[in-house]
Each structure stands twice: as structure tokens, then as C-alpha cells.
Amino acid sequence: GAGVSQSPRYKVAKRGQDVALRCDPISGHVSLFWYQQALGQGPEFLTYFQNEAQLDKSGLPSDRFFAERPEGSVSTLKIQRTQQEDSAVYLCASSLQGRGGEKLFFGSGTQLSVL
Amino acid sequence: KQEVTQIPAALSVPEGENLVLNCSFTDSAIYNLQWFRQDPGKGLTSLLLIQSSQREQTSGRLNASLDKSSGRSTLYIAASQPGDSATYLCAVLQGGSEKLVFGKGTKLTVNP
Numbered sequence: 001g002a003g004v005s006q007s008p009r010y011k012v013a014k015r016g017q018d019v020a021l022r023c024d025p026i027s028g029h030v031s032l033f034w035y036q037q038a039l040g041q042g043p044e045f046l047t048y049f050q051n052e053a054q055l056d057k058s059g060l061p062s063d064r065f066f067a068e069r070p071e072g073s074v075s076t077l078k079i080q081r082t083q084q085e086d087s088a089v090y091l092c093a094s095s096l097q098g099r100g101g102e103k104l105f106f107g108s109g110t111q112l113s114v115l
Numbered sequence: 116k117q118e119v120t121q122i123p124a125a126l127s128v129p130e131g132e133n134l135v136l137n138c139s140f141t142d143s144a145i146y147n148l149q150w151f152r153q154d155p156g157k158g159l160t161s162l163l164l165i166q167s168s169q170r171e172q173t174s175g176r177l178n179a180s181l182d183k184s185s186g187r188s189t190l191y192i193a194a195s196q197p198g199d200s201a202t203y204l205c206a207v208l209q210g211g212s213e214k215l216v217f218g219k220g221t222k223l224t225v226n227p
Contacts, residue, residue: 004158031213042119042204042217043159056213091158104149104215106158 002026004107006092012113013082021077021110025094032075033104034067035091043091049075082114117142121205121218128195129226136190136221138205143183146212150179150190151204153220159204163190167210195225 005024013019025032031050035043036059045059051072060067064083069075079086089109095102118141128134138148147166151159163172163179165188171180178191192199202222206215 033213035215040219042206042219043215044217045214048213059214093159103161103164104159106151106160108156108158 004092004094004105006090006107006110008110009108010111010113012115015082015084015114017082017114018078018080019082019112021079021090021112023075023077023092023107025073025075025092026105027073028096029094029105030072030097031095031102032069033093033095034075034077035093036061037089037091037109039088046077046090079112082112084114087112087114117145117207117209117216119205119207119216119218121203121221123221124219125222125224127224127226130195130197132195132225133191133193134195134223136192136203136205136223138188138190138218140186140188140207140216142209143186144210145183146208146210148179148181148188149206149208149215150177150188151206153202153204162203192223195223197225197227199223200225 007022034046037043047067048056049069064080066078091109093104093106120139122137149164150162165172165181176193181188202220204220206217
């Protein structure tokens with residue numbers, strides 16, 4: 001595709017609900033990243049995939065967060081039993097190979113509000 | 116643990132002015148440093164990427180420098196325009212890692 005696409009653009013959830021956020025990377029991009037950006041802060045790393053392999057999930061804040069990329073293209077970030085502190089913008093990015101030094105292409109993000 | 120700091124947090128300038136944004140990082144063992152632009156409600160757009168072996172990169176009116184030994188980078192914007200108004204984020208890639216560590220950004224407003 002032309003760019004990284006994320007859906008939904010906005011998501012409002014009641015506390016305790018499960019949510020699923022989708023990312024469509026640029027076609028052919030091997031690497032995919034998820035970042036979390038709280039209001040007024042810089043993005044913080046959550047997890048990284050190379051093709052379907054999740055190579056680093058050290059940034060996931062708790063076991064309520066789960067990410068997958070089963071066929072090496074589209075990725076889903078799932079948050080179970082959402083809490084108010086999960087409210088943030090979730091950004092997805094992709095790169096051609098992901099070997100450091102490569103340009104990252106970011107999507108517009110999903111703004112999650114947990115009430 | 117790598118920490119990235121950006122000063123100032125916000126900057127307002129008249130159109131046409133040259134300006135400098137600052138970024139500092141605590142661990143000099145970086146692979147590269149990137150400057151991004153973020154418009155309200157949008158994702159990040161990569162502006163410049165400086166490898167650890169480089170001293171600077173230029174793109175149009177933008178020039179970014181890197182002094183790895185002192186843990187500092189600057190983004191110079193020449194002849195600023197209202198369209199340059201955005202938040203500018205600095206991020207470093209640690210050696211042996213694929214995760215970027217970001218600063219909190221500098222919110223730039225260029226007034227017509």
C-alpha cells in the first residue's frame with residue numbers, strides 16, 4: 001500500500017473491555033514495530049516483528065498486552081481488561097528490512113481512550 | 116538505561132527566523148540518531164537520520180548534527196515558515212537493538 005494504515009483511528013473502551021488494534025504495514029516491509037505514546041510524551045517501544053517472528057516484546061507493559069503478526073504482514077495489538085492507564089495513542093511503524101539505520105514509516109496511530 | 120532529553124519543550128518564533136532544536140542522550144553507544152516531525156493527530160515523519168559515524172546530515176532547509184562523544188544533537192531549521200509548525204522528536208537507536216528511544220519533543224510554532 002501507499003503507507004502504513006492503522007484502524008480504528010479512534011477507540012473508546014469501558015474499563016475492563018478487550019480491544020484489538022490493527023496495523024497494515026507497507027507492502028513488502030519485513031519489520032513491524034508498535035509504540036505507545038502517552039499525551040505530551042515521546043513514543044515508547046512496545047514490540048518488534050521481523051516477518052511473523054516476534055523478536056522483542058520487552059516493552060509490553062503487562063501480560064494484558066499481546067501482539068501478533070501471523071502471516072508476516074498485518075499485525076494486531078490486543079489489550080485485555082483495559083485500564084485507564086492504557087489510554088494513549090498506539091503507533092505502528094514498518095521498515096523494509098529493519099536492520100537498524102533504516103528509515104521507519106509510521107502510521108497515523110489509534111487513539112485509545114479508556115473510560 | 117538510555118535517556119533522551121529535548122530542550123526547549125516549546126518554542127515560538129516569527130516567520131523567517133533561523134532556529135536550533137537541541138537533543139541530548141545519556142549513553143553514547145548509539146547506532147544512529149533520527150529526527151522526526153509529528154503533526155497534531157498524525158503519525159511521525161522521518162526528517163533526517165544520522166549514522167553514528169557521521170557528523171551531520173542535510174535536507175533542504177534542515178541540518179542535523181551529531182556529537183556522539185558529548186551525547187548531543189542539534190536540528191537547525193533555516194528561514195522558518197508557518198508550515199514548519201509541528202512537534203519535533205529526536206530518537207536514538209541503541210547498538211544491538213531495534214528499539215528507538217525518543218525524547219518528549221519540542222513543540223515549534225512559527226508565526227506568520
